[in-house]
Amino acid sequence: MIIFFWAFYIFLSFIISIAVRNLFKNTIFKSLFFSLTLSILISVWFSSPGSENLSPIVSISLLSLIFNEELTTLRVLRPFSVVFIFVLLLDLIFTYLKSKNFHF
Secondary structure, eight states, X not given: OHHHHHHHHHHHHHHHHHHHHTTOOXXXXXXXXXXXXXXXXXXXXXXXXXXXXEEEHHHXXXXXXXXXXXXXXXXXXXXXXXXXXXXXXXXXXXXXXXXXXXXX
């Protein structure tokens, strides 16, 4: 059941990110906002320090804002930045290859 939830969550994240990508006409903005949206949605980290459970960073950040007075931005910023750079590079590479009519 958990695998089904994560697969559905990732699929829904891609759909949302593609919808955000279609809002822009500039190629750089498309890549940037697609990567930003997808990274925010699919980045995961440990629910709490020392925990073995993984949670999306969106829920960690929201719960941290609601229940704690201290922000844990640095704790979730690291996985977000790694995923963001990876997705942005992949998107720019695929966009470049698509513009050159490169076929796999």
